[in-house]
Amino acid sequence: MGRRLTGVSAPAWLAAAGEGLGQDELALATRNHGLPLEAMRYDVTPPGLHYVLTHYDIPHVMDEAAWQLNVSGRVQHVLTLSTAQLRTYPAVTTRVTLECAGNGRALLSPRPVSQPWLVEAVGTAEWTGVPLRLLLDEAGVASDAVDVVFTGADHGVERGVEQDYQRSLPLDVATCEDPEVLVAYAMNGAPLPPQHGRPLRLVVPGWYGMAQVKWLCGITVTDTPFTGFQQSVAYRIRRESAEAGEPVTCIAPRALLIPPGFPDFMSRTRVVPPGPVLLEGRAWSGRAPVTSVDVSTDGGATWHPAELERDHGHRWSWRRWSRRWFAVPGDHVLSARATDEAGNTQPLEQPWNRGGFANNLVQRVPVFCPDPADTA
């Protein structure tokens, strides 16, 4: 880890009961952004709508041709690869739904003070790149290798520790054939946008966003478990700060609704005219394929199966679901609940951890259906 710079960082803290968001949470919320949920209509998220979280600054890459990816550590041959060289390797394109590990954090009580997501930190893209396992094969991983550490070029301070963003994967995940980890250089057929890691990023299908290291410049094979800040301090599921906690890994199942009707500007309350409505949305899980989605239109009192889009062959991408509803005048709360093949499902009551990670509480969407007789 880097030097200590405690003066600019506050320790992690929880908001007091009922405490509104502060200027530091707002500064993150105005920089980063979620997917406007109506944009779940697109199978692949158009540029600029996919969620973005940048820990520090988007690095200023003056000359992409000069960018180098180094593969080193417990390997037989150190590799130094330009982006042009990487494009000579076999290319793989995978459609992947990514979700921030902190999605849902701002709904927790007490609220961990960090990037304040509601539920919208998600997006789906076609990522193109070189399978990481090919690069590790070529480098020749030593028999005592344990972890593979990925270093991004974004540099900053977090909880008093100056650092380049670094995360690791266990060797078996890094070299897996299904899912195949990618060193990606393209998103939706175009070079990566700056905010998504130009010129290179990692894509680890099924894992939360913290594993998808952007502005990738170093890959280091280690013979001891990696204990960097983002691995051992941040991105742990713990209730007390003294706990070691469990690491955040694969995405828990979640279903979200494309909000029906139209919104109020400020409250975002949805207005749905009376009559038939097609409720639809997306569902995903990084742990096992989604096998069912259930819908409630009465605040969770009763649940009914949605129609799930048939298998589209993109295992690591969200799937569309839908169910018809007949809206009658009054107030309603809509929800959808995904379950995956491993039996993971979404909780109906809010779990809590002090980082606000891996939330997948069932979404509640209040809608108002006006009585035509009441409005002039």
Add this chain to the structure above:
Amino acid sequence: MGRRLTGVSAPAWLAAAGEGLGQDELALATRNHGLPLEAMRYDVTPPGLHYVLTHYDIPHVMDEAAWQLNVSGRVQHVLTLSTAQLRTYPAVTTRVTLECAGNGRALLSPRPVSQPWLVEAVGTAEWTGVPLRLLLDEAGVASDAVDVVFTGADHGVERGVEQDYQRSLPLDVATCEDPEVLVAYAMNGAPLPPQHGRPLRLVVPGWYGMAQVKWLCGITVTDTPFTGFQQSVAYRIRRESAEAGEPVTCIAPRALLIPPGFPDFMSRTRVVPPGPVLLEGRAWSGRAPVTSVDVSTDGGATWHPAELERDHGHRWSWRRWSRRWFAVPGDHVLSARATDEAGNTQPLEQPWNRGGFANNLVQRVPVFCPDPADTA
């Protein structure tokens, strides 16, 4: 105006002293987003980094080929134009800096509760489209015409009023040759992204964002001043809610810094190593060309002229400025202040209006310069 739907809307209100942001402000902040200020390095903002504000939902355009733009009202010939037909007109490309009228709102005290921008609601793009004056010429504007009303396809409720988003321009602005208002179909050489108005939007160089009607489907020439919600209720500069107020129109001058050094994740405080630093940023004004930028590195006690990029021929685009600074250990507050040819400059003390519009208070960027002797 549309029907009243008061149940889903609260009246406009001001946050209490010290009151943090609420969930409704957060719901807007997670959907919409500003420009990460380090992205001011780009002359033209890359896709996905330009600020976005959507009043209601991004409309779902099923079939762009079926989109129609109607030009009607006080005209001799009603026009109904497809996007393909619009592409047969002479095309104009203009580089324009757009800024949200509410930029800076979240720094006000008391804070008007709405989209909570700090200072980052800005971006620059190359917009391509048909000059509006050509369409109005072809339609034949009646001699009693006063306003031109633009209707977008985004539909919602605001302060109890159900509406399509509508704004007007005075006829002389709508038909002006310099700046030329565009009916734009491309951004940075590509079709408009959904969040920027696909398939058509208005671009009014020099005006705040509320005039840049997205998802444009109707242009109506009127013989009386337009009094729609977004013209007469919202986007007025007033201190008391009972005032008629002044309309929000052209962008006031503003300079912003590309934040130097590197940030703390949570506080966003900047850390700048001791030594020479090139302070740089952008400046713009919709009222007259920017003629000077002054920089302070001591919290506004003293000001020094920055070097302003020479005229690049893009009158409606921001201009780069820079000034060298030698950082010494300690805490500093950096600021930049733009002045335009008409003598408009940025205030050093915060003005206030209850909509939080047209703010251009000088930015204050706290930086910490560590003493190399103090850090291990």
